[in-house]
Amino acid sequence: MRTVYFDHAATTAVDPRVFAEMEPYFVERYGNPSEIHRLGREAREAVDKARAQVAAALGAADKEIVFTSGGTEADNMALSGFLSRLEPGHLIVSAIEHPAVMETARYLMRQNWEVTFAAVDSNGVVDIDAYAAAFRDDTRLVSIMFANNVVGTIEPIRELARIAHEHGAAFHTDAVQAVGAVPIDVADLGVDLLSLSGHKLYGPKGIGALYIKRGTRVAPILHGGGHERRLRSGTENVPGMVGLGAALELAVAELPSQRPRLEALRDRLAQGFRSSIEDTVYLGHPTERLPGNVCISVRFIEGESMVLQLDGKGIAVASGSACASGSLEPSHVILGMGYAAEEAHGSVRLTLGHENTDADVDYFLEVFPPIVARLREMSPLYVKR
Numbered sequence: 001m002r003t004v005y006f007d008h009a010a011t012t013a014v015d016p017r018v019f020a021e022m023e024p025y026f027v028e029r030y031g032n033p034s035e036i037h038r039l040g041r042e043a044r045e046a047v048d049k050a051r052a053q054v055a056a057a058l059g060a061a062d063k064e065i066v067f068t069s070g071g072t073e074a075d076n077m078a079l080s081g082f083l084s085r086l087e088p089g090h091l092i093v094s095a096i097e098h099p100a101v102m103e104t105a106r107y108l109m110r111q112n113w114e115v116t117f118a119a120v121d122s123n124g125v126v127d128i129d130a131y132a133a134a135f136r137d138d139t140r141l142v143s144i145m146f147a148n149n150v151v152g153t154i155e156p157i158r159e160l161a162r163i164a165h166e167h168g169a170a171f172h173t174d175a176v177q178a179v180g181a182v183p184i185d186v187a188d189l190g191v192d193l194l195s196l197s198g199h200k201l202y203g204p205k206g207i208g209a210l211y212i213k214r215g216t217r218v219a220p221i222l223h224g225g226g227h228e229r230r231l232r233s234g235t236e237n238v239p240g241m242v243g244l245g246a247a248l249e250l251a252v253a254e255l256p257s258q259r260p261r262l263e264a265l266r267d268r269l270a271q272g273f274r275s276s277i278e279d280t281v282y283l284g285h286p287t288e289r290l291p292g293n294v295c296i297s298v299r300f301i302e303g304e305s306m307v308l309q310l311d312g313k314g315i316a317v318a319s320g321s322a323c324a325s326g327s328l329e330p331s332h333v334i335l336g337m338g339y340a341a342e343e344a345h346g347s348v349r350l351t352l353g354h355e356n357t358d359a360d361v362d363y364f365l366e367v368f369p370p371i372v373a374r375l376r377e378m379s380p381l382y383v384k385r
């Protein structure tokens with residue numbers, strides 16, 4: 001059975017064109033970029049090209065890009081690396097960040113940093129007034145995600161960054177879900193630090209990058225041979241870098257055609273879902289959301305049961321709580337938006353991507369209503385209207 005894959009926010013398949021670019025760097029062009037012989041120089045050229053591709057995709061300069069092992073390391077570097085040079089003070093993150101930011105903020109609290117978790121409204125958008133009021137004289141950094149990985153809401157990053165700068169704080173955004181999905185230009189956004197990850201944009205796992213605006217000082221969090229201009233030691237993941245560069249170049253080139261296509265599929269899926277099933281809540285912002293994200297709470301049943309039933313029909317989706325590795329805790333994102341634990345528990349997240357078609361949406365809309373009806377019949381909470 002072919003899998004209808006609606007879980008692109010968790011990871012994506014490597015695009016075969018990307019894989020073709022990477023392949024020679026495993027067995028034939030395996031050189032260490034630090035060496036000056038031919039194999040080493042070949043690898044160095046590949047790394048330089050990949051860095052230029054990543055920089056071009058963001059409107060950055062090559063020197064502003066540091067490769068990391070993924071989004072998690074880029075986020076850790078942005079927060080810990082930026083703040084470790086300073087005397088402990090105050091940091092602001094949103095209440096709906098990915099664990100890579102959330103747990104780094106908690107780690108920094110143990111290093112005597114004080115953290116404000118900026119509240120969001122019921123659509124998942126940061127409350128600007130409360131945010132602006134949270135700044136203190138010793139606020140050094142803000143970290144607010146570009147787009148949320150659970151509900152897909154896109155934050156007003158340009159305005160949030162402007163307010164941070166007015167208060168003398170630097171601004172980081174975890175753009176892992178957004179890069180490749182919506183246009184991004186670091187200069188236009190006015191951010192100082194931006195994280196991205198290869199495997200969320202049809203590139204390989206285990207590679208990512210941090211954009212560090214020229215003049216922004218960040219200390220390394222990994223120490224060693226001084227690779228990546230002393231910012232990130234460790235022999236370069238050359239095939240990964242080549243894959244990330246190629247994937248980003250393709251993502252930017254194809255964004256103008258993929259974005260409207262995904263938005264149309266998304267809207268048809270959300271519309272069909274809600275018109276065929278009663279007692280649902282469409283989570284996230286109605287319009288300011290990722291092109292491929294549909295997140296819906298289905299009252300009276302558990303997200304996990306829906307995930308398993310759909311899996312039985314060959315459809316891969318996530319529950320709203322899925323992002324903390326198999327955890328059954330209600331999502332802090334959905335709770336943070338003011339919903340009750342029941343609504344968080346009953347949520348499913350469908351994230352569409354490049355290989356999805358209208359037929360996939362049709363198939364989902366055919367098999368899902370009977371699944372919900374069956375699960376509700378078994379649910380002690382359900383009262384038919």
Ligand SMILES: *Cc1c(COP(=O)(O)O)cnc(C)c1O
Nearest residue numbers: 070071072098100149176177197
């Ligand atoms: C996936 C994800 C990450 C982590 O990236 P990895 O490359 O898997 O470490 C961080 N932030 C967000 C918003 C994500 O969706």
